Amino acid sequence: MKATWRLRMAAAQREVWTGAQLRRLLAEKAGLQMSSASVSALLTKQPAQLKLDTLAALCTALDCTPNDLLDIDTTPVAAAPTPPAPVARAAAPAKPGRSMPPL
Structure with a gap:
């Protein structure tokens, strides 16, 4: 999800x-x-983060809504490919007289 800051507009x-x-x-x-x-930073740069109190104050001061200040891209992103499951190694055949394979 990517948001575009539109405060100057x-x-x-x-x-x-x-x-x-x-x-x-x-x-x-x-x-x-x-x-x-x-x-000045709010007007010239897109903030990496913004406190909700600051967003609310901007909306109050400019008599607008968060939708007027932010444009959020809700296009789904492609999921990262899942790595293949590890291949299980075959257990060594049990030796005669033993009940469990060796560790």
């Missing part, structure tokens, strides 16, 4: 053009204080 549709504007909105509407560097 969602922000621009709401006439939020700078990190400073987004930072102010996050503080005013959602009560989330973020550093300028963190807001």
Whole structure:
């Protein structure tokens, strides 16, 4: 599953053009204080992970839903081939007088 980050598009549709504007909105509407560097990273990079609280704050600040911020590819991926089962070795024939094969 792969997600595409669409924060810049969602922000621009709401006439939020700078990190400073987004930072102010996050503080005013959602009560989330973020550093300028963190807001800048959200706008310029696709995050590898995102806290649900941050996602909720972005949705509140931009008056949108997570669907406006994320585009998730739900195309099934091909399953990795399963390795073949190990081949069982044949037990050595039992020697006369023994009840179990040697270890």
